[in-house]
Amino acid sequence: MMYEVRAVSFRYPAAAADALDRVDVQVPTGSFYAVLGPNGCGKTTLLRLLLGALEPRDGVVRYEGRPVSDWSRREMARRVGVVAQVEPLVFPVSVRELVGMGRYPHLGSWRPEGPVDRAAVERAMEVCDVADLAARPVDTLSGGERQRARLARALAQEPDTLVLDEPTASLDVAHEMGIFELLRDLADRGVTVLIVTHNINVAARYADRLLLLDAGRAAAEGEPSAVFTTDTLQRVYRWPLAVAAHPGEGPDAGAPQVIPLRGGGTP
Numbered sequence: 607m608m609y610e611v612r613a614v615s616f617r618y619p620a621a622a623a624d625a626l627d628r629v630d631v632q633v634p635t636g637s638f639y640a641v642l643g644p645n646g647c648g649k650t651t652l653l654r655l656l657l658g659a660l661e662p663r664d665g666v667v668r669y670e671g672r673p674v675s676d677w678s679r680r681e682m683a684r685r686v687g688v689v690a691q692v693e694p695l696v697f698p699v700s701v702r703e704l705v706g707m708g709r710y711p712h713l714g715s716w717r718p719e720g721p722v723d724r725a726a727v728e729r730a731m732e733v734c735d736v737a738d739l740a741a742r743p744v745d746t747l748s749g750g751e752r753q754r755a756r757l758a759r760a761l762a763q764e765p766d767t768l769v770l771d772e773p774t775a776s777l778d779v780a781h782e783m784g785i786f787e788l789l790r791d792l793a794d795r796g797v798t799v800l801i802v803t804h805n806i807n808v809a810a811r812y813a814d815r816l817l818l819l820d821a822g823r824a825a826a827e828g829e830p831s832a833v834f835t836t837d838t839l840q841r842v843y844r845w846p847l848a849v850a851a852h853p854g855e856g857p858d859a860g861a862p863q864v865i866p867l868r869g870g871g872t873p
Contacts, residue, residue, distance in 0.1 A: 608798040609633035614665035625651040627822045638793035640809040641802045643819035649802045683711035687760030691771040702740040708762030734758035749776035767798040811858035834862035
């Protein structure tokens with residue numbers, strides 16, 4: 607297993623309830639794993655625990671069999687690429703400079719980029735469709751362009767694992783689907799992909815396994831067809847809905863898709 611979470615609980619200071627309550631997660635190596643759930647259910651907290659930014663109150667989080675707390679920050683930076691949900695820009699940089707930062711864990715503080723580093727940066731910019739923006743200051747980009755540049759930075763790192771928090775939130779349909787296609791391809795080539803997303807239908811079409819959180823607890827976990835049941839989804843999202851099979855002819859044909867129904871209110 608790439609990630610293993612056992613009976614993990616976490617509560618923020620002064621909070622009335624646990625943000626996570628005895629959650630179990632197993633992310634197989636080379637899989638595409640999606641974490642779903644309503645706002646405030648604990649998705650981002652789980653990611654922060656996986657990355658070692660938070661310490662669990664109870665339970666253990668392991669990466670490749672070792673507790674996350676045993677990994678140095680540099681070791682983790684070389685192995686895990688991260689795209690956070692929010693990231694303030696504290697100083698002006700170009701897109702090329704931002705993407706080049708993905709090589710820092712390999713270069714250290716003083717070593718300049720070599721041919722291998724430059725090639726990794728160029729590949730990442732091409733696959734994320736930001737190569738033509740290389741000279742642009744990041745603070746002049748649209749939200750979608752900036753998000754693609756940040757994903758390119760993570761890919762330039764050439765990580766074994768990618769952890770992404772809402773990476774397609776600001777993207778149009780074409781770029782969102784392109785990112786999911788890219789992540790699926792990376793998983794098929796052995797990169798472990800773990801993503802938090804609100805786009806549950808696209809997640810069900812691309813991910814191998816899903817974790818559905820509700821108020822800090824695991825409401826369901828498994829393959830999309832096992833997680834996407836009408837009763838479970840209505841209970842978690844508190845809205846009437848139907849589940850139907852995706853009609854496409856591609857590899858996602860038959861994937862369960864959620865159709866919210868009109869009427870509102872708690873089902």
